[in-house]
Amino acid sequence: MFSSGCELCPRRCGKRPGFCGAGTLPRLFRWGPHFGEEPPIAGEKGSGCIFFSRCTMKCLYCQNSPWSWKGEGKDVSVEELSSIMRTLALEDKVENWNFVSPTPYLPFIRESYASLKKEGITLPTVWNSSGYERVETLQEYSELCDTALFDLRYSREETAVKASAAPGYVEMSRAAVKWAWENAGLIVRILVLPGHAEEAVENLKWLAKEVSNEVPVSIMSQYTPAYAALKTPPFDRSVTKEEYESVADAASDLGFECGWVQGYESSSPDLALLGENMTPGHGAVGQV
Ligand code: SF4
Numbered sequence: 001m002f003s004s005g006c007e008l009c010p011r012r013c014g015k016r017p018g019f020c021g022a023g024t025l026p027r028l029f030r031w032g033p034h035f036g037e038e039p040p041i042a043g044e045k046g047s048g049c050i051f052f053s054r055c056t057m058k059c060l061y062c063q064n065s066p067w068s069w070k071g072e073g074k075d076v077s078v079e080e081l082s083s084i085m086r087t088l089a090l091e092d093k094v095e096n097w098n099f100v101s102p103t104p105y106l107p108f109i110r111e112s113y114a115s116l117k118k119e120g121i122t123l124p125t126v127w128n129s130s131g132y133e134r135v136e137t138l139q140e141y142s143e144l145c146d147t148a149l150f151d152l153r154y155s156r157e158e159t160a161v162k163a164s165a166a167p168g169y170v171e172m173s174r175a176a177v178k179w180a181w182e183n184a185g186l187i188v189r190i191l192v193l194p195g196h197a198e199e200a201v202e203n204l205k206w207l208a209k210e211v212s213n214e215v216p217v218s219i220m221s222q223y224t225p226a227y228a229a230l231k232t233p234p235f236d237r238s239v240t241k242e243e244y245e246s247v248a249d250a251a252s253d254l255g256f257e258c259g260w261v262q263g264y265e266s267s268s269p270d271l272a273l274l275g276e277n278m279t280p281g282h283g284a285v286g287q288v
């Protein structure tokens with residue numbers, strides 16, 4: 001499947017394992033119905049989240065580092081992945097299949113999706129990622145992206161490189177967001193980062209000017225210092241009320257009316273959006 005190397009994400013490693021460490025089988029950390037996503041994604045019955053291990057970025061503040069950086073989880077076959085997706089659809093009756101950090105495993109996910117479709121089982125798909133994507137890949141796997149749940153994390157190259165080791169992030173994530181607006185459903189997540197609130201504002205300005213202020217935005221205050229961030233100012237502290245409000249105010253001033261703004265008071269570690277609080281249910285893959 002990767003005989004000619006892997007070029008799925010902007011790193012274009014050309015080999016497996018590459019930067020992200022993903023191997024030649026999909027590796028899952030956890031899966032199950034999840035109610036912590038934005039309301040249109042969670043719906044009434046929850047979103048069928050499948051958290052893949054490994055990630056194409058390496059954020060020094062990553063709260064998911066056990067599975068994103070260190071690869072905890074369990075390798076599964078395409079058949080096992082299909083079986084998980086079938087269970088989510090038929091037993092849990094979730095609203096959608098929500099692929100979290102899917103990029104290193106897209107060919108497998110597509111195979112599972114296609115085999116279920118042949119059985120007459122299909123659900124809307126959500127591509128849930130950092131936004132560090134190639135438009136060519138989004139186009140190639142567009143059936144896995146009925147809705148894009150993408151971050152716009154940085155507006156400056158130097159921050160993307162320092163905080164996430166992600167060269168080209170600004171250009172790539174903006175192109176991915178633009179593609180999704182034109183070709184799929186889209187929710188943009190803006191995680192306010194300590195000392196970098198102005199980058200969130202710059203991204204909102206770009207979004208309003210170059211895409212539309214009708215894009216639903218989710219402005220998140222839940223940044224919690226973790227992992228390598230604990231030794232890397234300013235990432236070693238929480239976001240201040242002033243920082244958070246400067247971003248929420250900018251969204252309002254720019255005319256964004258569709259979306260979600262967390263109250264600053266809820267900025268204590270609310271890990272629901274990250275899957276930490278996901279209903280155990282079947283979601284024990286890699287947890288035992
Ligand atoms: S994009 Fe998310 S999961 Fe990946 S390293 Fe960064 S914080 Fe962790």
Ligand code: SF4
Nearest residue numbers: 006009012013018020
């Ligand atoms: S998905 Fe992983 S292996 Fe493939 S190009 Fe990206 S970092 Fe490299």
